[in-house]
Amino acid sequence: MSGPRAVDQALLTAAAVMILIAGALVVYRIWRGPTMLDRAMALDVCAALMIAGIAVRSAFTRDAYYFPIMLVVAFLGFTGSVGIARFIAVRDRAPDRPAGGEDPGEVR
Template identity: 55%
Template sequence: MRTASDLLLNAALVLLVIAGALLLVRVGRGPSMLDRAVSVDVAAVLIIAGIGVHAAMTYTRYYLSIMLVLSFLGFTSSVAIARFIALRDRPRTKERP
């Protein structure tokens, strides 16, 4: 049974590397700031997934707390970027005299 799990974990690792390569293409070609912000958020998810695959391959639980902290930081950065873009793109109202 260990061979099947090793095969699946290696397949997951290969898919994560392919997704990372496609992500770099998207970051480079992203036409807007929002596309690049979403790409950075996906990069955080890919890093967390890669750590999870590594933890499963080495049979360690020590990486789970690191994954939790990184997921919190990824969520916080996504909210901060969304607020920054929303404030920047807000239409300006004319002031009344």
């Protein structure tokens, strides 16, 4: 194995280890919460880590076969994040005002 190839392998191995550590921390954040927004952000980071892991695998094998898979995972992660954000926005919306027209908590 040549010098540059050994450096490439070492850097890719270090990147894979860092991705695994980040994945463990993300799983902890999904498990512990404390809010739904924290869990949603952790799922978004999880999708990014999957893309990064696939990219490391692609660079390690020197194969471009995985690029379309990375695009699909990115699309699914984006649509999942948007769906969760819309769900949280609807759930956390302030209640409508009563039909009387005046807000009972309003000070004159």
